[in-house]
Amino acid sequence: MALAGCGSNAHLPKHAAKTAPAPIRRRDVQLLNAALYLERRTVAAYTAGIPLLPRPQAKAAKQFLNEELQHTGELLALIKAAKGVAIPRAASYDIGHPRDGNQVLALLHELESAQIAGYLRAIPELSPGPVRAAVATILANDAQHVCILRLEQGENPLPSAFVTGRE
Amino acid sequence: MTSMERGQSTTRRQLLAGGAGVGMAGMALLGSASALAATTKGAPTTEPQRIQRLLSVELLLVYCYQQVIASSLLRPAQRRALLPLRANEEAHVRALDRALKQLGGAQPPAPHTLAEANQDLSHRKIGGRLGELKNTKDALYLLLSAERVAVGAYFVALAKLESRSLITLSAEIMANDAQHEALIGELLNNGKTAEAVPYGLVQGVQ
Numbered sequence: 001m002a003l004a005g006c007g008s009n010a011h012l013p014k015h016a017a018k019t020a021p022a023p024i025r026r027r028d029v030q031l032l033n034a035a036l037y038l039e040r041r042t043v044a045a046y047t048a049g050i051p052l053l054p055r056p057q058a059k060a061a062k063q064f065l066n067e068e069l070q071h072t073g074e075l076l077a078l079i080k081a082a083k084g085v086a087i088p089r090a091a092s093y094d095i096g097h098p099r100d101g102n103q104v105l106a107l108l109h110e111l112e113s114a115q116i117a118g119y120l121r122a123i124p125e126l127s128p129g130p131v132r133a134a135v136a137t138i139l140a141n142d143a144q145h146v147c148i149l150r151l152e153q154g155e156n157p158l159p160s161a162f163v164t165g166r167e
Numbered sequence: 168m169t170s171m172e173r174g175q176s177t178t179r180r181q182l183l184a185g186g187a188g189v190g191m192a193g194m195a196l197l198g199s200a201s202a203l204a205a206t207t208k209g210a211p212t213t214e215p216q217r218i219q220r221l222l223s224v225e226l227l228l229v230y231c232y233q234q235v236i237a238s239s240l241l242r243p244a245q246r247r248a249l250l251p252l253r254a255n256e257e258a259h260v261r262a263l264d265r266a267l268k269q270l271g272g273a274q275p276p277a278p279h280t281l282a283e284a285n286q287d288l289s290h291r292k293i294g295g296r297l298g299e300l301k302n303t304k305d306a307l308y309l310l311l312s313a314e315r316v317a318v319g320a321y322f323v324a325l326a327k328l329e330s331r332s333l334i335t336l337s338a339e340i341m342a343n344d345a346q347h348e349a350l351i352g353e354l355l356n357n358g359k360t361a362e363a364v365p366y367g368l369v370q371g372v373q
Contacts, residue, residue, distance in 0.1 A: 070367030161258035
């Protein structure tokens with residue numbers, strides 16, 4: 001399944017860019033762009049997968065999609081605050097070919113976990129501190145998504161006391 | 168730009184109005200300094216002090232779980248659902264304790280009585296008092312509020328910590344506590360995910 005990416009330039013509050021704290025390093029922009037790519041890929045998967053989910057799961061997935069879009073907006077705001085340039089949306093994302101609800105849940109679980117692992121690699125590298133904290137708020141929400149997806153899949157929602165994206 | 172991405176800033180403003188889920192742009196709107204500094208009056212200034220503060224929150228959480236799980240307020244299924252959360256909190260305590268020892272810091276005192284725990288809950292502005300909970304909802308709300316305070320403590324710490332290993336550990340635990348928030352929210356709201364995972368940017372309460 002390949003789907004055109006959603007969203008290019010989120011509506012960014014002008015004050016945010018003007019008053020964002022401390023200069024964000026060039027390396028930070030690279031890390032934020034890598035996260036943005038993964039978020040957009042996950043947005044594509046939710047968008048393509050929701051029609052295959054039963055109604056209650058679809059309702060939750062729509063909410064998660066909204067939150068993923070919020071994450072892309074947040075990352076775009078951070079990149080803009082750093083006077084960096086956001087990577088363009090890909091024409092399509094390789095998200096496999098899920099054919100039913102179970103396969104969609106498995107795909108979403110995999111992509112959310114990949115995001116978590118990515119954030120945990122990026123967060124110690126990021127500075128200044130408030131940027132690290134801001135990115136951690138996205139990580140925490142993605143961890144919640146994985147937890148609920150695992151419940152929906154009939155799996156243990158809390159396989160570890162430490163969220164790593166590998167559990 | 169999709170309509171959903173256009174709507175994102177509105178959502179953030181709504182969250183700001185509600186005092187929750189403030190992101191980077193949100194922090195900037197509030198003034199990043201005030202958003203974080205307001206939470207750090209009398210704040211720890213060294214790495215051991217920061218870990219002590221996180222550990223003290225986790226010790227309170229463990230005590231709250233112990234009391235709620237041992238109470239008669241829960242149905243068996245709810246008690247079973249909370250057991251892994253308590254085990255997670257105990258693992259957090261062990262990990263933070265190890266980290267603190269490596270830094271040469273002393274473990275903060277854990278609450279040993281209801282009065283001590285309630286004083287700590289009051290100090291942290293967590294609603295509900297142990298020993299005075301009337302029903303399941305009261306008990307779950309207390310745990311939810313305590314988890315949100317824990318997430319908030321990690322949010323603040325992540326902006327300040329300098330050691331890479333401590334940053335990673337804090338982020339892993341913050342994410343797990345956020346999962347607890349979601350699961351308690353599911354218990355409180357009969358599996359309604361919209362209420363259980365209400366914010367796209369999870370920063371807890373400071």
